Amino acid sequence: MSLKWGYTGKILYVDLSKSKYWVExxxxxxxxxxxxxxxLAAYILWNLVDGGVDPLSPENPLIIATGPxxxxxxxxxxxxxxxxxxxxxxxxxxxxxxxxFGPEVKYAGYDVVVVLGKSSTPVSLVxxxxxxxxxxxxxxxxxxxxxxxxELRSRFGKDYHVMCIGPAGEELVRFASVIxxxxxxxxxxxxxxxxxxxRLKAVVVRGSKSVEVYDPDKYLEVLEDIxxxxxxxxxxxxxxxxxxxxxxxxxxxxxxxxxxLPTKNHWTGFxxxxxxxxxxxxxxYRVSRGSCFSCMIMCKHVxxxxxxxxxxxxxxxPEYESIVAxxxxxxxxxxxxxxxxxxxxxxYGLDTISTGKVLSYVFECYxxxxxxxxxxxxxxxxxxxxxxxxxxxNMIVRREGIGNILAEGVxxxxxxxxxxxxxxxxxxxxxxxxxxxxGHKSVGLTWAISVRGADHLRSLxxxxxxxxxxxxxxxxxxxxxxxxxDRLSEKYKGLIVKDQEDLFALVDSIxxxxxxxxxxxxxxxxFIAKLLPPLTGIKEFGDVxxxxxxxxxIVNLKRCFNLREGVGKESEVLPKRFTEEPMPTGPSKGQVCxxxxxxxxxYMYRGWDYESGLxxxxxxxxxxxxxVANELKKKYVLPRLKHG
Amino acid sequence: xxxxxxxxxxxxxxxxEVIDIEGTYLNEIMSxxxxxxxxxxxxxxxxxxxxxxxxxxxxxxxIQLLPNDYVDLMIPVGGG
Numbered sequence: 001m002s003l004k005w006g007y008t009g010k011i012l013y014v015d016l017s018k019s020k021y022w023v024e025x026x027x028x029x030x031x032x033x034x035x036x037x038x039x040l041a042a043y044i045l046w047n048l049v050d051g052g053v054d055p056l057s058p059e060n061p062l063i064i065a066t067g068p069x070x071x072x073x074x075x076x077x078x079x080x081x082x083x084x085x086x087x088x089x090x091x092x093x094x095x096x097x098x099x100x101f102g103p104e105v106k107y108a109g110y111d112v113v114v115v116l117g118k119s120s121t122p123v124s125l126v127x128x129x130x131x132x133x134x135x136x137x138x139x140x141x142x143x144x145x146x147x148x149x150x151e152l153r154s155r156f157g158k159d160y161h162v163m164c165i166g167p168a169g170e171e172l173v174r175f176a177s178v179i180x181x182x183x184x185x186x187x188x189x190x191x192x193x194x195x196x197x198x199r200l201k202a203v204v205v206r207g208s209k210s211v212e213v214y215d216p217d218k219y220l221e222v223l224e225d226i227x228x229x230x231x232x233x234x235x236x237x238x239x240x241x242x243x244x245x246x247x248x249x250x251x252x253x254x255x256x257x258x259x260x261l262p263t264k265n266h267w268t269g270f271x272x273x274x275x276x277x278x279x280x281x282x283x284x285y286r287v288s289r290g291s292c293f294s295c296m297i298m299c300k301h302v303x304x305x306x307x308x309x310x311x312x313x314x315x316x317x318p319e320y321e322s323i324v325a326x327x328x329x330x331x332x333x334x335x336x337x338x339x340x341x342x343x344x345x346x347x348y349g350l351d352t353i354s355t356g357k358v359l360s361y362v363f364e365c366y367x368x369x370x371x372x373x374x375x376x377x378x379x380x381x382x383x384x385x386x387x388x389x390x391x392x393x394n395m396i397v398r399r400e401g402i403g404n405i406l407a408e409g410v411x412x413x414x415x416x417x418x419x420x421x422x423x424x425x426x427x428x429x430x431x432x433x434x435x436x437x438x439g440h441k442s443v444g445l446t447w448a449i450s451v452r453g454a455d456h457l458r459s460l461x462x463x464x465x466x467x468x469x470x471x472x473x474x475x476x477x478x479x480x481x482x483x484x485x486d487r488l489s490e491k492y493k494g495l496i497v498k499d500q501e502d503l504f505a506l507v508d509s510i511x512x513x514x515x516x517x518x519x520x521x522x523x524x525x526x527f528i529a530k531l532l533p534p535l536t537g538i539k540e541f542g543d544v545x546x547x548x549x550x551x552x553x554i555v556n557l558k559r560c561f562n563l564r565e566g567v568g569k570e571s572e573v574l575p576k577r578f579t580e581e582p583m584p585t586g587p588s589k590g591q592v593c594x595x596x597x598x599x600x601x602x603y604m605y606r607g608w609d610y611e612s613g614l615x616x617x618x619x620x621x622x623x624x625x626x627x628v629a630n631e632l633k634k635k636y637v638l639p640r641l642k643h644g
Numbered sequence: 645x646x647x648x649x650x651x652x653x654x655x656x657x658x659x660x661e662v663i664d665i666e667g668t669y670l671n672e673i674m675s676x677x678x679x680x681x682x683x684x685x686x687x688x689x690x691x692x693x694x695x696x697x698x699x700x701x702x703x704x705x706x707i708q709l710l711p712n713d714y715v716d717l718m719i720p721v722g723g724g
Binding site: 254485 | 651652656661688691693695697698700718719721722723724
């Protein structure tokens with residue numbers, strides 16, 4: 001059956017090698033099984049590539065995916081996903097961005113766009129309603145993301161939305177980002193390099209169609225509930241007074257207060273100068289506040305530096321993750337320098353998180369005498385040096401000198417240099433995000449099990465962050481509240497991380513924002529079961545048990561993608577900094593992260609064998625992933641549950 | 645002396661970031677806060693998060709503090 005409501009029912013395929021495109025139907029059975037967005041992209045990617053494909057080869061597809069909620073006016077549902085095999089990690093690559101581009105893809109008539117092959121010359125893909133054009137873009141190659149966006153909007157019109165790469169993606173920097181409409185970023189896992197490898201400078205989209213709703217009256221009732229939650233509900237005021245007023249930078253001093261603010265390459269989790277990078281400090285530079293499509297939280301800020309060394313800096317953000325990566329992580333307390341470096345990364349198309357962690361690796365190696373001034377081209381990589389950080393960013397994007405090695409990401413860089421492995425902070429090759437598993441134990445599990453590596457967006461739990469007892473009681477039972485809410489205890493963290501990972505697998509497939517689902521924890525499985533049926537007409541989405549099953553299916557499929565690449569349990573380890581070096585200062589002083597008990601508990605809830613790290617065959621059968629099991633059996637002996 | 649640190653919107657509305665107060669119990673210390681600060685905390689009382697040395701506390705009366713302890717006051721944030 002074809003899809004009528006919540007979906008366009010169409011997948012656009014574009015083959016850049018052959019300069020041709022075609023449209024395939026999105027079958028209802030697939031939507032029922034994987035929902036859309038990230039889940040559907042997982043199914044498509046699994047089927048399009050074989051294990052071992054080079055992420056920078058024409059054989060690696062790039063998938064732009066929307067979900068049923070995208071463009072359907074549900075607040076917090078303006079986001080979309082970009083999926084491919086990651087050139088940074090060689091495993092599952094996924095990133096999400098907000099703004100207005102995702103809804104426009106739906107309005108142009110497509111749920112998903114799959115880009116195949118590789119162009120011989122730089123091109124942009126232009127999607128204008130039903131029309132598709134592969135637009136010669138040689139003149140755009142070399143431009144930064146702002147100039148590229150300006151050029152394309154000047155050529156096609158200001159009502160077109162643009163996602164593009166900058167010089168970093170062109171140079172195949174393995175942590176290159178994709179920038180959407182100037183300020184939104186597909187930051188993680190280096191998907192900008194995948195675009196660069198395809199010589200795809202940009203994707204431009206405009207649409208004028210609409211998203212049809214199955215039961216408009218019932219759907220409006222759900223939207224009214226969302227309006228109430230955002231304007232009058234119990235989380236409305238905190239969300240507006242923290243996220244709305246300060247954006248994600250509201251987290252800087254809060255995370256410092258609990259001893260979980262990464263400082264000096266994650267040496268510690270507390271910094272006495274953190275207030276210089278706080279949300280209210282950043283407010284002084286804010287020139288506008290905006291939102292993603294149809295969102296009431298409005299956490300997006302644009303900042304401008306009007307005086308001094310960084311005068312003229314004007315960019316979206318910086319967000320919490322970028323402030324930490326480029327600020328406290330490098331002991332840089334000049335917020336103007338952080339705003340500038342954030343802009344530089346956005347213009348070049350670099351992931352700020354990975355960039356910051358590559359720089360802090362260099363700084364620590366320099367401090368320990370493992371990298372010399374000569375190797376850095378005469379640069380002194382001293383903690384707190386804005387000049388060193390900015391120079392290194394420029395060297396990375398141009399692949400100059402040691403920048404050519406650093407452009408490979410912190411894991412490869414430490415391997416090539418053969419030094420400072422212990423200061424190269426990553427999990428599965430993805431540089432760690434702005435948390436610390438010593439001060440928030442569940443983060444250790446989150447990072448270890450995430451399919452894309454050290455990740456804060458696939459299963460980060462917030463009930464234990466500042467202790468939200470009511471939510472913990474509702475979701476996990478009153479008897480578990482004390483342990484669940486204790487961020488320094490490993491107990492029940494397998495349970496809550498598994499639950500959050502399932503929720504986010506669904507959230508990333510619908511697609512909704514983490515704000516509203518991660519924090520504040522306003523929307524849970526029961527809400528999604530109310531949202532989807534009147535939107536899509538798919539009654540099965542109204543059953544919470546079924547939604548949980550779909551979520552588990554998506555999580556397992558992505559894990560199996562990594563297993564097919566030969567990456568499994570042996571990769572679920574944390575840098576020794578978090579497991580062997582006790583937190584030296586601050587509220588989490590003396591803590592280390594003991595991963596093993598959390599991992600065991602998590603495996604139990606997942607239905608995976610702890611010894612081999614493989615899912616039990618029965619688990620895959622229960623989830624309808626027999627086709628996945630059959631392929632994995634070519635590589636592994638899948639364990640079976642022992643009965644009796 | 646116990647150090648009170650005030651964050652985010654509370655800091656903005658109170659107009660103060662750090663206050664040092666003498667006292668043994670948390671509720672005693674809170675009662676010694678300046679009136680303007682107490683008014684702001686009252687306004688956000690439904691949402692107020694109190695941390696003592698980085699750990700969240702719920703029952704202010706029973707919390708005994710030592711000199712050099714610090715108390716953080718904020719409204720809910722999360723997710724980073």
